[in-house]
Amino acid sequence: MSQAAPVRALRGRLLSFKADPAEVGAEASCDYHEDGVLVLAEGRIAAAGPADLLLPTLPADTPIDHWPRCLILPGLIDLHIHYPQTQVIGSYGARLLDWLQTYTFVEEQKFKSADHAAAIARFFLAELLRNGTTTAVVYCTVHPESAEAFFAESERQGTLMIAGKVMMDRGAPQGLLDTAEAGYRDSKALLARWHGRGRQLYAVTPRFALTSSEAQLAAAGALLAEHPDAYLQTHLCETPEEIAAVRALFPADASYTGVYARHGLLGPRSLLGHCIHLAPEERALMSDSGSVAVFCPTSNLFLGSGLFDRDGLRDPGCPVRTGLATDVGGGTSYSMLRTLAEAYKVLQLRRQKLPALDAFHLITRGNAEALGLVDRIGTLEPGSDADLVVLDATAVPAMAHRMATIGSLAEELFLLMTMGDDRAVRATYVAGERTLPQDEPMQDAAQALY
Ligand code: GUN
């Protein structure tokens, strides 16, 4: 990456994490430049540092997007979201199992149509970007067309997305079922076509133990064993009713997590949504395999599923890797800022803490580490992909009013995660390009500044 021919630079307040504040302390965890510059070239970050050092190194005509007062962070990462549920979000009054049958399985049948899938994928990706999310781990539906449409749109947008066709061969209407063989064959073909093509990555996606037969779980495990660099995503221990139903379907297994372990579905690239009600031996299976437990607070509150035990899972005696996600449409917001607000409240009810720096580490570097992608996304390190979000803590009057009494970066971040949403996202950049017509930056040129 040469600094000789940058396509553009960004100027603002740069914030990026080097390590987990919970482990190394707030000071040592982050790089912060009050007046910083990011130099972008060929879709990547070529340099990051203080403006007074970097600006004089730039050719005089370098265009600079200047975001005074705004924070520039790595693009936000959502570890679990369902793109076919954009018209399920906000469905009234159900818990998980009846919510699936009453609303979700009805809506997901529409994705048999490639046109419908393409239209929803377009809306969905635009909505993610409007909220500052540049990478997500995404469930499609059982229809291969749904995954094809999603990846095609992500490729068009240039986003780094991880997605998979759902595998489900029982427990749902006929129109949503594949078979063990077809699920394996279609998933394998999609994986061969999309995993590692440009920025797209594939996740083998058995929906959960209640909608896959023994044969299908075995097929998912076989596919994963054939492609150890692919991801695995599924749901685990979200509600007591679900756990009881799994026990009835798999009476020989000691636990729900044990069902997945027996089929080879756990491992460092396995993302298990929810993990609210794990018994100690299930935590041990998660910990030993390096699997990731994904906290989805807006969903857990909306569906009444329970309160995620983040500190319990992170217990050094049996540490489970954790991440954060929206889980739209069980989740109620596309915004990772709103998701942090609800995470904070869930943890308050558990008498657990989520300091602001830990929170912003979590939705950037933390989630990138959960994906094993920290060398590509989640930081502002030179060499990283230039996926960026520009946040403004004065975006709405009530926030601007509160900002007047705020005196530290940590307080500002806490305001952003408590009151912020899509309105606090002034701009989103994907691979160095500004995406939607959000707000206009001030346009400077290096020459004008020196
Ligand atoms: N468990 C199985 N499918 C789903 C889903 O679509 N959403 C949630 N929240 N849980 C699930």
Ligand code: ZN
């Ligand atoms: Zn989910």
